[in-house]
Structures are given as structure tokens and as C-alpha cells.
Amino acid sequence: MTIEKMSTPCFTVLRLAGEIDLHSSEQMRASLKSCLDELAAVLLLDFKGVRYIDSSGLATLIEYFRESSKFHGKFAIFGLERKVAALFELVRLDQLFVIAKDEAEALARLGVSQ
Secondary structure, rough: EEEEEEEOOOEEEEEEEEOOOOOOOOHHHHHHHHHOOOOEEEEEEEEEEEEEOOOHHHHHHHHHHHHHHHHHHHEEOOOHHHHEEEEEEHHHHHHHOEEEOOHHHHHHOOOOOO
């Protein structure tokens, strides 16, 4: 798995690619922890390159969501492949997270102007 971080004055984007499983979820956890340490007000996760995510990856996302809510951080995921989106729907995380088709929609749904 690869993770690229891009920050602007208004938001941070983590672009993920590959598979998120038991082994790579630790790498994602470290990147998300960095965003928590920075108190990232708005975080977008670009999932366009993610082909697979398992329960450890989902748990890591839930952990970030819970921790960022302590400082009123906003969080959205965009670009989910159909198979990955179906998993989010199956476990009802589409009702917890803001999930958008692209970056512009994610920002709009979070109420953030570019």
C-alpha cells in the first residue's frame, strides 16, 4: 500500500493505493495518527487506488473518526471502487462516514470551500 499526503490551508488529503489489510492497516493508522496530532480540521481520504479493505482497515477508519470528533474534525472518503463501496454499505459505514464520488463533492458535503 502507498499513501501520499497533500495539505492545503483548508484541508488535508491522504491518497491511498493498494490493499488495506492486517499488515498495511498499521501504515494507514500511522498516517491517520499524524493527522490527529496535527488536529487536521478537514481530512479527505482518496480511495480511488484502493482495491480491497478488510476489517482491520475499517476498524482503523472508525478509530480515526472517533478520535477526530473530539476536536470536531471533519472527515470524508471519496472515489471508492464499486466492490469497496459495497463493503462500506454492507457494514453500514456509509451511514457513519461522508462518502462522496470525488474530492469536490466531499468538500461540498463537508461544507468546505476550495
